[in-house]
Amino acid sequence: MSGNLLEINDLHVNAGDKEILKGLNLSIPFNEIHAIMGPNGSGKSVLSNVLSGNEDYKVTSGQIIFKNKNITELKPNEISNLGLFMAFQYPLEIPGVTIMNFLKTIHEANRRANGLEVLGPSDFLKYVREKAEILGINDEVLKRQLNVGFSGGEKKRNETLQLLVLDPVLTILDETDSGLDVDALDIVSDGIVGMKNEENSFLVITHYKKLLDKLSPSKVHILVDGRIVESGGPDLADKIENKGFESFN
Ligand SMILES: Nc1ncnc2c1ncn2[C@@H]1O[C@H](COP(=O)(O)OP(=O)(O)OP(=O)(O)O)[C@@H](O)[C@H]1O
Ligand SMILES: [Mg+2]
Numbered sequence: 001m002s003g004n005l006l007e008i009n010d011l012h013v014n015a016g017d018k019e020i021l022k023g024l025n026l027s028i029p030f031n032e033i034h035a036i037m038g039p040n041g042s043g044k045s046v047l048s049n050v051l052s053g054n055e056d057y058k059v060t061s062g063q064i065i066f067k068n069k070n071i072t073e074l075k076p077n078e079i080s081n082l083g084l085f086m087a088f089q090y091p092l093e094i095p096g097v098t099i100m101n102f103l104k105t106i107h108e109a110n111r112r113a114n115g116l117e118v119l120g121p122s123d124f125l126k127y128v129r130e131k132a133e134i135l136g137i138n139d140e141v142l143k144r145q146l147n148v149g150f151s152g153g154e155k156k157r158n159e160t161l162q163l164l165v166l167d168p169v170l171t172i173l174d175e176t177d178s179g180l181d182v183d184a185l186d187i188v189s190d191g192i193v194g195m196k197n198e199e200n201s202f203l204v205i206t207h208y209k210k211l212l213d214k215l216s217p218s219k220v221h222i223l224v225d226g227r228i229v230e231s232g233g234p235d236l237a238d239k240i241e242n243k244g245f246e247s248f249n
Contacts, residue, residue: 003029003030004027004028004029004030004065005028005029005030005066005067005169005170005200005201006026006027006028006051006064006065006066006170006201006203007026007027007028007063007064007065007066008024008025008026008027008062008063008064008065009025009062009063009065010023010024010025010061010062010063011023011024011025011047011050011059011061011062011063011064012024012059012060012061012062013043013046013047013050013057013058013059013060013226014057014058014060015046015056015057015058019060019226020043020046020057020226021043021046021047021050021226021227022225022226022227023062023226023227024043024047024062024223024226024227024228025228026221026228028170028201028203029201029218030198030199030200030201031196031197031198031199031200031201032201032202032217032218032219033192033196033201033202033204033215033216033217033218034201034202034203034204034217034218034219034220034221035203035204035205035206035212035215035217035219035220035221035237036203036204036205036206036220036221036222036223036228037205037206037207037220037221037222037223037236037237037240038222038223038224038245039224039245042223042224042225042226043223043225043226044174044205044223045174045205047223048086048172048174048203048205049086050064051064051079051084051086051172052076052079052080052084052086052172053071053074053075053076053077053078053079053080054076055075055076059072059073066079066082066084066170067082067083067169069082071084077109080110081109081110081113081114082169083168083169083170084168084169084170084172085162085163085166085168085170085171085172086171086172086174087156087159087160087162087163087171087172087173087174091147091155091156091158091159092146092147093145093146093147093148093150094145094146094147094148095145095146095148096145097145097146098142098143098144098145098146099141099142099143099144099145099146099158099161100125100128100142100143102146102162103128103161103162103165104124106162106165106166107119107124107165107166110166127165128142128161128165131161131164131165132161134164134187134191134194135157135160135161135164135187135191136157136187137157137158137161141154141158146158152179152180153179153180153181153184156179156180156184156188157184157187157188160187160188160191163191163192163195164191164195167195167200168200169199169200169201170200170201170202170203171192171195171200171201171202171203172202172203172204172205173192173202173203173204173205173206174205175205175206175207185210185211185214186214188211189211189214189215190214192204192215193214193215202215204217209237209238209240209241212234212237213234216234217234219231219232219233220232220233220234220236220237222236222240222245222248224245224248229248230248
């Protein structure tokens with residue numbers, strides 16, 4: 001096994017007839033937090049959608065290698081079962097499904113797909129409560145319908161709970177910080193830092209340096225017009241804060 005959890009080689013992706021990703025390269029080793037910053041419309045969300053197997057986008061050339069496996073052509077559930085979790089920029093609302101049931105369904109599906117035993121109801125409840133407590137989510141919230149009527153920050157907190165429950169190998173967070181208050185930002189970033197270990201990694205897409213200050217990423221990548229145009233340490237985020245993206249074009 002190579003040292004990298006994720007390797008993206010010369011990835012070209014179309015939305016309809018339009019090329020959005022234009023030869024993107026990116027490697028993420030295990031046990032690292034990487035960040036992507038870039039102007040609106042540069043292809044950040046398209047990249048995260050393609051990584052999670054969204055079929056609205058067509059890979060025209062290049063490869064996505066995850067855990068040494070070519071996942072370029074895999075379906076979303078196959079990719080998810082390999083341990084890739086994507087937190088959406090705009091989380092879905094699912095009326096009629098409680099948070100608890102949703103967590104149970106995704107956790108069970110994931111365990112089954114990996115040949116692991118499914119937890120019984122009381123063990124699962126205990127497991128979820130333990131994780132929910134870290135995020136300050138109480139039992140009342142767990143009984144609510146998924147994201148229905150939730151504030152933006154509550155949705156993100158709820159998504160962080162999914163993350164803790166699933167314990168993915170690679171987590172992609174697409175602007176998880178937008179709309180979070182200071183406390184929620186702390187909760188999300190503490191959650192991520194607490195989960196990081198030798199068997200996982202994180203890819204964080206953000207417009208704000210504040211989250212990166214909390215996460216201390218190993219690398220910051222700048223995505224402009226469908227390509228990574230520069231990669232460096234966290235100081236790259238300072239450069240953007242001061243000068244914008246102009247100098248990267
Ligand atoms: N399904 C689609 N059909 C047509 N064009 C699309 C589709 N999805 C995305 N695009 C286009 O691809 C480009 C990149 O979009 P994307 O959402 O990845 O930007 P982004 O970098 O995430 O921007 P932001 O910072 O605003 O979130 C945009 O021009 C967008 O309009
Ligand atoms: Mg986006």
